[in-house]
Structure formats: structure tokens, C-alpha cells
Amino acid sequence: MVKVIIENNNLILEFDELMDIMTTAHKNAIIKSKTIVINQVEKNFKVRNVEKYKNDILIKLNQDSNVPVFLTAADITKYKTKENEYGGALITAGFEIPNCIYQEETFDVDCIGTINIISWLNIKLTLSGLLDFFRTVTEAKCISSSDLLLRCKSRSSGTSSDAIGVAAKISNNGIMYSGMATKHGNSIARIIHELLISFDKDTNTMLKRSLGLSLSEIVDEAMFIYNKAPVPNIDGKQVYNMIYKELENELKDPNVWSYIIAARELDLRGESNTFPFLSKEEYERDSKMIISDEALASSLSIYLSGFKGLTSTYWVDTIKDKENLKFSKLPMFEDDIVSALIGSTLSRIYDHLLRGK
Numbered sequence: 001m002v003k004v005i006i007e008n009n010n011l012i013l014e015f016d017e018l019m020d021i022m023t024t025a026h027k028n029a030i031i032k033s034k035t036i037v038i039n040q041v042e043k044n045f046k047v048r049n050v051e052k053y054k055n056d057i058l059i060k061l062n063q064d065s066n067v068p069v070f071l072t073a074a075d076i077t078k079y080k081t082k083e084n085e086y087g088g089a090l091i092t093a094g095f096e097i098p099n100c101i102y103q104e105e106t107f108d109v110d111c112i113g114t115i116n117i118i119s120w121l122n123i124k125l126t127l128s129g130l131l132d133f134f135r136t137v138t139e140a141k142c143i144s145s146s147d148l149l150l151r152c153k154s155r156s157s158g159t160s161s162d163a164i165g166v167a168a169k170i171s172n173n174g175i176m177y178s179g180m181a182t183k184h185g186n187s188i189a190r191i192i193h194e195l196l197i198s199f200d201k202d203t204n205t206m207l208k209r210s211l212g213l214s215l216s217e218i219v220d221e222a223m224f225i226y227n228k229a230p231v232p233n234i235d236g237k238q239v240y241n242m243i244y245k246e247l248e249n250e251l252k253d254p255n256v257w258s259y260i261i262a263a264r265e266l267d268l269r270g271e272s273n274t275f276p277f278l279s280k281e282e283y284e285r286d287s288k289m290i291i292s293d294e295a296l297a298s299s300l301s302i303y304l305s306g307f308k309g310l311t312s313t314y315w316v317d318t319i320k321d322k323e324n325l326k327f328s329k330l331p332m333f334e335d336d337i338v339s340a341l342i343g344s345t346l347s348r349i350y351d352h353l354l355r356g357k
Contacts, residue, residue: 010040086184115158221342309347
């Protein structure tokens with residue numbers, strides 16, 4: 001039903017017939033067009049008049065002014081698309097500025113990240129059916145963003161500059177509903193979820209989203225602690241590489257990720273004030289009534305390195321606050337999980353360096 005063309009910095013999506021399009025990417029919101037354009041901009045993109053910029057793009061591409069123009073700094077050549085019997089979706093995605101209800105600062109609209117979703121149905125809808133379809137696509141994006149653990153102070157719904165376009169043929173005799181409980185709405189929602197969660201799933205990205213630190217940042221923190229009790233006559237670079245490799249291997253274990261994800265999800269509950277019998281105020285001051293954060297970390301440290309890992313984790317936990325290390329500023333559960341990862345890893349490193357194990 002659609003054709004995709006990449007021309008210079010533009011992705012051009014063409015339908016095989018004129019479609020009714022509802023979108024946040026056009027000033028008229030609802031227009032008729034056979035074409036949608038996604039323009040790739042520079043990461044520092046700033047213009048005074050966005051509408052003029054879009055119009056200039058359409059002139060260069062010899063397109064009508066009704067054509068919606070989406071903007072993104074994400075690589076448009078890495079777009080993902082899928083179709084089925086009901087319709088389809090095309091997505092370009094960047095996740096650099098996730099947004100959420102409790103984010104600590106707001107941003108002007110820009111194109112640093114941007115999740116752009118264009119979705120279409122090959123069945124006729126009423127105008128309210130098209131609006132309902134827009135709602136469904138938005139909900140699917142939000143669910144997917146949450147499943148991706150996009151990092152914001154609370155659960156993220158996407159980025160600060162997301163744009164959506166939905167297309168179908170409007171008819172007074174069309175279908176009025178397009179929610180997730182309808183076959184066509186649910187089918188497209190699944191496509192959107194499948195496509196979105198397939199972006200940026202590498203270990204380092206997921207670690208940064210889950211714990212707020214990259215692998216190299218955790219290694220740096222571990223090295224700071226190691227240097228409190230270094231093994232004599234061992235090169236620091238060698239130790240750094242050993243810690244890096246050890247952590248890298250640990251992060252290939254889905255059991256380890258179970259602890260990491262659990263910690264992040266628990267912190268999201270605390271931040272959103274949906275933690276049963278624990279107020280947000282108590283959560284934010286790391287209430288002593290909660291011991292499950294330490295229990296979770298203790299379990300992980302024992303899993304990774306036994307009793308030695310547990311005692312090493314307690315050592316790390318003491319140092320992190322005293323030295324005001326970066327991970328000491330993480331939320332209630334996440335900071336203890338990082339302590340467990342570092343403590344257990346250092347325990348194994350010391351075993352290797354001192355005893356050749």
C-alpha cells in the first residue's frame with residue numbers, strides 16, 4: 001500500500017491513493033495527501049520559522065503544501081516499517097530527551113531525539129474513528145516507551161518532540177472505533193510496539209536507561225573504590241580491563257538483568273507514588289523502614305560472588321556515600337544494585353589477583 005523513498009535528507013512515504021491524514025506535523029491537523037515527508041535535521045537544529053523551513057523542503061521536493069513534514073535528528077535510513085492485512089506503520093526513532101510527568105526540567109520543542117510514527121489503515125473510518133486510531137497509536141507509543149525503560153525521573157511516555165500521523169479513508173459509513181480492543185486497532189498497536197522496542201537494545205543503552213550509568217561509568221566508579229585498597233605491583237590499566245570484562249560478562253546473564261530491571265521498576269513506583277504503603281516523601285528520603293533494597297542487592301551479590309561478594313558489597317555501600325560517588329545519587333533501589341554489581345565484581349577481581357582464581 002505504501003512506497004518509501006530516501007532522497008537526500010528526506011524520507012518520502014507515498015500511499016497509492018489520496019488519504020485523509022490526522023497529524024501533529026501539519027498546522028491544519030487534518031489534511032488530504034498521498035505523501036508524508038520525514039526530514040532529517042542536524043542535532044543542533046534551530047530555526048526561527050519552522051513552517052517556512054518545512055515549506056522550503058516541500059518546494060525542493062516538488063510537493064504540495066498539504067504534505068505533512070516531520071522533523072528528526074535520528075538517522076532516517078534506519079527507519080522500521082511493517083504492514084499486515086489491516087494497514088501498517090513506519091517509525092524513525094531517537095530517544096535523547098525522554099519526557100515524563102515528574103521530569104526535573106522542561107524543554108523547548110526540538111528535534112534531538114524524536115519518535116516519529118506514521119501509521120495507516122486500509123479500511124474506511126469515520127472522522128471519530130480516525131481520531132480514535134490516533135489515540136491508539138499514541139497509547140502504543142507510550143506503552144513501548146515504558147517497556148524500553150526510557151530514562152526520565154518517572155516513567156517515560158516518549159521524547160519531548162514526538163510526532164504522530166495516522167492515515168485512512170474517511171467515510172460517513174466507515175468504522176467509528178479504532179481502539180486496542182478492535183481487531184484493526186490492536187493489530188497496528190502490536191506492530192508499533194514490535195517496531196519501537198527493536199530500536200537501540202544494546203547492553204550499554206539498556207544499562208544507561210535502567211541504572212543511569214553506562215558500563216564505562218560503572219567501571220570508573222569501581223576503579224575509584226579499588227584504588228582505596230589496590231593490590232601492590234599490579235598495573236591499574238590491567239585492573240580496569242579486568243573489571244570491564246567481568247562486568248561485561250555479568251551483563252550477559254538474564255538473571256542479573258532481572259535484578260536491574262526490578263530495581264528500576266521499584267524506583268518508578270516510588271517516584272510515581274504508587275508504592276503500596278510507602279509515601280513518595282518516605283521513598284524520597286530513603287526511609288529506613290524499607291530493607292528490600294538491601295535485600296535485593298544482597299541477593300544479587302551472593303548470586304554473583306557468594307559470601308565474599310556480599311561482604312564486598314557492604315564495603316562498597318559504605319564508601320559510596322562517604323566519597324559522594326556518582327551512583328550514590330541514584331534512587332533507592334538502583335544505587336544498591338550498582339553497589340552489588342561493583343562489590344561482587346571487585347570480590348572476584350581480588351580473588352584472581354591475590355589467589356589466581
